[in-house]
Amino acid sequence: MDVIIRNVTKxxxxxxxxxxxxxxxxxxxxxxxxxPGGVIIASGVALLAISxxxxxxxxxxxxxxxxxxxxxVALFLVLVVLFESFARDMLTPTGMAFGLWSAQHVLLLNVxxxxxxxxxxxxxxFLLMKE
Amino acid sequence: MIVYLLxxxxxxxxxVLIVKRDEIAIIAILFSFFSMCYxxxxxxxMVFGFGGWSPPFGIVWVLDKLNVFLAxxxxxxxxxxAVYSLKYIKERRHRYYTLxxxxxxxxxxxxxxxxIFNLYVFFEILSVxxxxxxxxxxxxxxxxxxxxxxxxxxxTSLFILIGIAMLYGLTGTLNFADLASKISHDPPYMVALxxxxxxxxxxxxxxxxxxWKPDAxxxxxxxxxxxxxxxxxxxxxxxxxxxxxxxxxxxxxWVLILFGAITMLLGALMALVQVNVKRMLAYSGVSQIGYxxxxxxxxxxxxxxxxxxHILNNALIKTLLFMGIGIGIxxxxxxxxxxxxxxxTPLLICVGIGLLSLSGIPPxxxxxxxxxxxxxxxxxxxxxxAIAIIASALTLAYSFKIxxxxxxxxxxxxxxxxxxxxxxxxxxxxxxxFIGVFPQAGLNMIEPAVNALLxxxxxxxxxxxx
Amino acid sequence: MIExxxxxxxxxxxxxxxxxxxxxxxxxxxxxxxFTNSIHxxxxxxxxxxxxxxxxxxxxxxxxxxxxxxxxxxxALVLTSIVIQLSVTxxxxxxxxxxxxHLKTLDTERMNRLRG
Amino acid sequence: MKGFLFIICLIALGGMFLYVFxxxxxxxxxRKEVADYYLDNAxxxxxxxxxxxxxxxxxxxxxxxxxxxxxxxxAVGVFTIVIFGMKRGK
Numbered sequence: 001m002d003v004i005i006r007n008v009t010k011x012x013x014x015x016x017x018x019x020x021x022x023x024x025x026x027x028x029x030x031x032x033x034x035x036p037g038g039v040i041i042a043s044g045v046a047l048l049a050i051s052x053x054x055x056x057x058x059x060x061x062x063x064x065x066x067x068x069x070x071x072x073v074a075l076f077l078v079l080v081v082l083f084e085s086f087a088r089d090m091l092t093p094t095g096m097a098f099g100l101w102s103a104q105h106v107l108l109l110n111v112x113x114x115x116x117x118x119x120x121x122x123x124x125x126f127l128l129m130k131e
Numbered sequence: 132m133i134v135y136l137l138x139x140x141x142x143x144x145x146x147v148l149i150v151k152r153d154e155i156a157i158i159a160i161l162f163s164f165f166s167m168c169y170x171x172x173x174x175x176x177m178v179f180g181f182g183g184w185s186p187p188f189g190i191v192w193v194l195d196k197l198n199v200f201l202a203x204x205x206x207x208x209x210x211x212x213a214v215y216s217l218k219y220i221k222e223r224r225h226r227y228y229t230l231x232x233x234x235x236x237x238x239x240x241x242x243x244x245x246x247i248f249n250l251y252v253f254f255e256i257l258s259v260x261x262x263x264x265x266x267x268x269x270x271x272x273x274x275x276x277x278x279x280x281x282x283x284x285x286x287t288s289l290f291i292l293i294g295i296a297m298l299y300g301l302t303g304t305l306n307f308a309d310l311a312s313k314i315s316h317d318p319p320y321m322v323a324l325x326x327x328x329x330x331x332x333x334x335x336x337x338x339x340x341x342x343w344k345p346d347a348x349x350x351x352x353x354x355x356x357x358x359x360x361x362x363x364x365x366x367x368x369x370x371x372x373x374x375x376x377x378x379x380x381x382x383x384x385w386v387l388i389l390f391g392a393i394t395m396l397l398g399a400l401m402a403l404v405q406v407n408v409k410r411m412l413a414y415s416g417v418s419q420i421g422y423x424x425x426x427x428x429x430x431x432x433x434x435x436x437x438x439x440x441h442i443l444n445n446a447l448i449k450t451l452l453f454m455g456i457g458i459g460i461x462x463x464x465x466x467x468x469x470x471x472x473x474x475x476t477p478l479l480i481c482v483g484i485g486l487l488s489l490s491g492i493p494p495x496x497x498x499x500x501x502x503x504x505x506x507x508x509x510x511x512x513x514x515x516x517a518i519a520i521i522a523s524a525l526t527l528a529y530s531f532k533i534x535x536x537x538x539x540x541x542x543x544x545x546x547x548x549x550x551x552x553x554x555x556x557x558x559x560x561x562x563x564x565f566i567g568v569f570p571q572a573g574l575n576m577i578e579p580a581v582n583a584l585l586x587x588x589x590x591x592x593x594x595x596x597x
Numbered sequence: 598m599i600e601x602x603x604x605x606x607x608x609x610x611x612x613x614x615x616x617x618x619x620x621x622x623x624x625x626x627x628x629x630x631x632f633t634n635s636i637h638x639x640x641x642x643x644x645x646x647x648x649x650x651x652x653x654x655x656x657x658x659x660x661x662x663x664x665x666x667x668x669x670x671x672x673a674l675v676l677t678s679i680v681i682q683l684s685v686t687x688x689x690x691x692x693x694x695x696x697x698x699h700l701k702t703l704d705t706e707r708m709n710r711l712r713g
Numbered sequence: 714m715k716g717f718l719f720i721i722c723l724i725a726l727g728g729m730f731l732y733v734f735x736x737x738x739x740x741x742x743x744r745k746e747v748a749d750y751y752l753d754n755a756x757x758x759x760x761x762x763x764x765x766x767x768x769x770x771x772x773x774x775x776x777x778x779x780x781x782x783x784x785x786x787x788a789v790g791v792f793t794i795v796i797f798g799m800k801r802g803k
Contacts, residue, residue, distance in 0.1 A: 028761035031653065033769060035676055067792065071145040074785050078141040081182075081778045082134050084771065088183030091771075093760025098656060103760035109770040116781055117680070120788045124687045127795040128694065141782070148789070181775040188750055190775045226793045233786050240779065248674055252779035255681045259783055262688055263790030266695065269798050274696045275708060278622065281692060285629055285685050286616055292636050292678065293609075297733050299671065300643040303744035313744075319733040602734040606727045613723060618716070643740045644748070652764040654756050666764070668748040669755075673768040677780045684787030691791040695798040 009051040016044035020118070027110035028103045034110045038117025045118075046125045054129055061119075063126055070119040077112055080105070133179045133192055133243075136166050140239070144232040147225055153217065156228035160213045160235055164206040171199050176583075176593035178245070186245075186594050187309045193245035193594055196579035201242040201369050204443060205362045208450050209235045212354045215454055215555045219354060219461060227267065227352075233260040234358065241366050245307045245594065247295050250370075254291065254334075258284050261363070264355045265347045273350030280347040284333060287340065291330035297323040308594035311377045311587055320378070327374045335367025337424055338394040341417045345405075348413040349466075353457030356409055360416030360453065361446035368423055368442060372584060375427075379587055381435070383511070387428030392518050395421030399525035403532070406468050408456055411529060412449070415489070418522060419445045425515065426507050433510065435584060437503030439577045444500045444566070448489050451559040455482035458556070459537060462546040468533070472540025475548055479538050481560040486534050488563050490527035495567035601642045608635035622696065622703045626689045633682045637675045644668030 023030075024037035049057035084091065084105065095101035143159030146152075170177070177194040180186065194202075213231060220227050237257030244250050262284065266277035299305060301320060302313040314320055333340040348356040375381050398418030405411040423441050426434040458478055459471050488495035491502075501523060508515040566573045583589070612635060615628025649667035650658060658665075693703065700708055733739060751764055751772065761767035769777050 028763050028766045029653075030763065031651070031765075033676070033763070033766045035680060067788070068149055070785060070788060071149050074781060075142060075145045077781055078138065078145075078778060081770075081774045082138055084182045084774055085134060085180070086183070091759070093757075095760070097756075097760070098654075098762055102762070103767070106759060106761045106766055106770050109774070110766065113770070113777070113781060117784065120784045121683075123788050124791050127791050128687070128690055130795060130799065144782075145785075182771060182773075184772055187747055189772055223793065223797060226789060229789055230786070230793075233782065233789075236782070248677075248773075249776055249779070252677065252681070252776050252783070255685070255783050256779060256786060259681075259684055259688060259786045259790065262685075262692075263786065263793060266692055266790070266794055269695065269699075269794070271699060274692060274699060277692050278689075278696060278705075281685070281689050282616060282625055282629070285689075286613070286632070289629075289632055289636060293639070293730070296636060296640050296643060296671075297739075299640075299674075300734075300740045301738055301744075304747050305670075317738075319736045319738065322729050322733045598740075599735065602731060606730050606734075609730070610723050610727050613726075614719075618719065639734075645740070646742060652752065654762040654764070663749070663752045666752050668742075668745060669751055669764040669768055670748055672765045673773060673776075676765070676769055677776050680780045681783050684783045687787045688790050688794075691794040695794050698798060 005051045009047050013044055013048060016047070017041055020044065020114075024111050024114040025100065025107070027114075028106040029098065029100070034113030035117055037110070038114040039121060041114070041118040042121035042125065045122050049125065049129060054126060058126070061122055063123060066119045066123040066126075070116060070123065073112055073116045073119065077109070077116060080109060080112070132166060132170065133177075133194075136163055137236075139163065140232060140236050144229055144236065147229050147232065151225050153224055153228045156232050157210075157213045157217065159232065160206065160210045163235065163239065164203075164210045167199065167203045167206045170194060171203050176590070178594055187304055187306045190249050191245040191306065191594065192243045193307070193590070194243060195590060195593070196583040197369075197372070197581075198243050200439070200576060200580040201365065202239055204365060204446055205238040205242060206235065208358065208362045208446055209238070211450060211555045211559065212357060212454075215457075215552060216352075216354050218549050218551045219457060220352060223267075227264075230260045230264050230267075234264065238362055238366055242369060246305055247298065247307065247310065248305050251288070251291055251295055254288060254370075257363070257366070258288055261359070265351050267352060267355070268350055270350065272346075276343070276347040276350040280343045283340070283343045287330045287333040290326045294323045294326035294330065297326070306594070307373070307377055308591045311379065312591055314378055316378070316380075324374060324378055324380075328371050331367050331370035331374065332390075333367070335364050335371060335420055335424070336394075336417050337390050337420070338397055338417075341394070341398070344417060345410040345413040348409050349407060351409075353409070353453050353460055356413070357450040357453035357457075360413060361449040364416060364420050365442045365446055368420065368427070368438075371424075372427065376584055376587065376590075381585060382430040384428045384430060388425050388511075388515070391421050391423070391425030391428055392515065393421070394418070394424060395522045396518065396525075397421075399522045399529070402529045403525060407466050408460075408468050408471065408533065408536075409453075409466055411468070411533065412452060412456065415526070415529065416445070416449055418526065419449070419489075421522070422501075422504055422519065425519070426504050429507055429511050431507060431510065432581065432585070433503065434507040436574070436577055436581050437500055437507050439580055440503060440573055441500040443573060443577070444488075444496045444563075447559055447563055447566070448485055448497060451485040451556060451563065452482065452489065454552075454556045454559070455485060456533075456537075458548055458552050461552065462548070463544055468536040469540075471537050472543045473537065473546055474543045475546055477553060477557070478548060481553075481556045482537065483534060484560050484563060486530040488567065490530045491523050494564075496563045496570075496573070497567075499567060499570040499573065598642065598645060601638070601645075605635050605639045605642065608632075608638065620704050620706055622693045622705060625705075626686060626693065629689065630682070630686060633678070637678060640671040640675050640678070644671040
């Protein structure tokens with residue numbers, strides 16, 4: 001890719017990832033949640049892969065790593081979601097209303113689900129880009 | 132109990148890839164089978180609300196007799212196939228077992244859920260893992276079959292999604308029991324019913340939607356072909372039954388009878404002209420599902436009993452045959468009927484019993500359900516009995532074709548069969564003979580399921596009362 | 598609301614036409630995407646309410662929230678459905694790349710003829 | 714000829730859809746007690762101000778679990794197809 005896209009990517013990539021993390025963390029307060037946040041993070045990495053080539057992007061996240069992290073995170077997700085069934089009384093809100101800490105389990109699940117979505121999408125994009 | 136079952140299955144799915152041990156998947160699937168056996172003993176309807184929410188607001192899994200019967204069948208067939216595949220699949224086995232666990236989760240979820248959108252999600256788990264497994268061998272047949280199946284399958288599951296959206300717009304709820312109490316028989320509801328039934332009839336392979344199946348099965352490994360023709364079709368029929376149950380429309384239905392009769396005849400005729408053994412068995416599966424759809428269309432007690440009985444028998448026989456013929460493919464490497472001659476006495480006995488049972492010869496299980504089907508159709512119209520008998524005769528013809536090609540051919544390969552491939556086949560053969568000799572054993576399993584299906588009020592009170 | 602439903606039906610028919618009639622594999626996958634998105638449009642339209650507000654509680658709209666917010670359930674269903682759609686599309690594109698690598702064509706008719 | 718029949722079928726299907734969507738019982742708010750329950754109780758019971766988020770991860774969290782499983786399945790499937798297909802193709 002040409003020099004403009006490379007330089008723009010270099011400048012924008014940290015902001016894209018920070019924006020994705022922001023959306024993940026505020027999923028229970030503002031529009032968004034696990035899926036949009038994960039997609040934003042993954043699209044940042046995909047932009048890196050398009051402009052600098054697959055080699056460079058694989059230095060950030062390896063395919064095998066993405067696959068294994070995805071599996072572990074999915075396992076954790078299963079544990080938490082099934083745990084909700086038994087812990088209904090423990091999940092009543094405790095923190096300040098409209099604060100970041102107001103719905104702990106939704107926050108946790110949003111972040112974990114976002115990691116899962118971003119890893120899966122990074123993996124799929126890398127695989128489909130292979131020659 | 133349900134939660135532990137799901138936890139074990141999901142954990143096995145993710146662990147197989149990380150730890151790279153196939154035994155985890157086999158143990159998990161066997162565990163699910165035994166826990167379903169335990170739940171089958173329980174006489175009451177069990178309701179489990181996920182997340183601790185009460186029925187119309189959260190997702191519930193309802194375990195009535197029909198559900199549990201299907202889940203028992205599904206996990207049983209899956210565990211037999213999981214054991215068989217340990218030797219049959221030679222490469223990329225971890226990925227194969229991951230996908231097998233996922234397909235089991237999908238089948239179990241579709242059969243046990245009590246929420247219509249949850250059903251769609253699990254249906255998609257089932258479909259996506261099926262597409263991946265069809266493409267598993269990565270040759271030309273596999274690619275073509277997988278792409279065709281993916282296109283047709285995703286289109287019909289989108290029909291299901293439109294049907295769900297229509298039902299939500301019309302009633303404002305997604306729970307089966309709540310839907311059942313709010314649905315009327317006005318024309319807009321009937322459109323939603325039609326879309327949902329069309330969506331499920333792809334998995335059940337009723338005639339206008341049958342074309343993907345032989346193509347898909349031609350490319351798959353033989354054990355996955357067994358899953359497609361036995362339990363996957365059973366899940367499709369279960370979906371149709373459950374939708375009719377929600378609409379309280381289990382009564383005589385000439386559309387289902389017509390399509391069932393066409394499916395039955397066309398499947399048998401198409402099976403007769405095939406040369407590839409997997410394609411032949413795939414068309415045979417289409418034909419057997421035709422019987423089931425026809426008798427479900429009768430809506431009588433005898434009709435539904437014989438239909439469910441035939442689902443059970445078809446699952447056992449088709450799995451047995453696919454596994455037996457899979458051993459032949461494993462040994463000779465050929466799928467063409469003319470090149471498959473071999474010599475092995477235990478395999479000959481097992482496949483012979485399977486083929487006889489498929490065509491309905493008396494002391495075997497295929498005869499029992501076919502006899503019940505003939506009786507049920509005689510009550511409605513003798514014409515239908517005649518059609519069923521013609522299809523049955525065609526079944527005998529192509530069964531003999533398979534048998535003669537495999538065991539009576541001139542070119543014979545002396546072969547030694549690995550034990551782990553033969554044991555599941557022998558277990559299934561024993562089951563076939565057992566049900567044939569003691570038909571009451573099968574009937575005792577099915578009668579509670581039929582009663583659950585015909586009694587809608589019991590379901591609604593169990594979901595909302597408990 | 599009529600125009601939304603009519604538009605949804607038109608988009609759905611376009612998607613179905615692409616999926617069934619086009620011979621190119623990539624075009625078929627695009628048709629699948631169009632069809633799915635029309636259903637998402639339908640689901641969002643079902644939750645519509647005149648003068649509706651987004652189903653997000655703030656300190657400002659707390660007193661009239663339950664009276665005016667649109668139906669949140671179809672939006673959650675659409676989120677789920679989007680992810681499923683994405684997975685199916687990813688798998689379809691994987692199969693298409695595989696097909697192109699093996700058969701050197703994207704035309705479904707030629708694919709059928711190649712293997713005879 | 715085949716194309717003509719196909720177009721007729723599509724139009725019939727579209728007409729059927731429109732018949733349902735334009736019927737007076739479709740999408741009426743009075744029927745939606747489930748939606749009202751979510752709007753009334755989501756904040757008190759789960760603490761999440763975004764009602765959609767609380768439905769996705771709490772009320773119908775099991776659906777979302779299934780959805781993530783579909784994503785995992787697709788990742789495994791694409792991995793199987795692409796990586797091993799590349800080795801096979803060469």
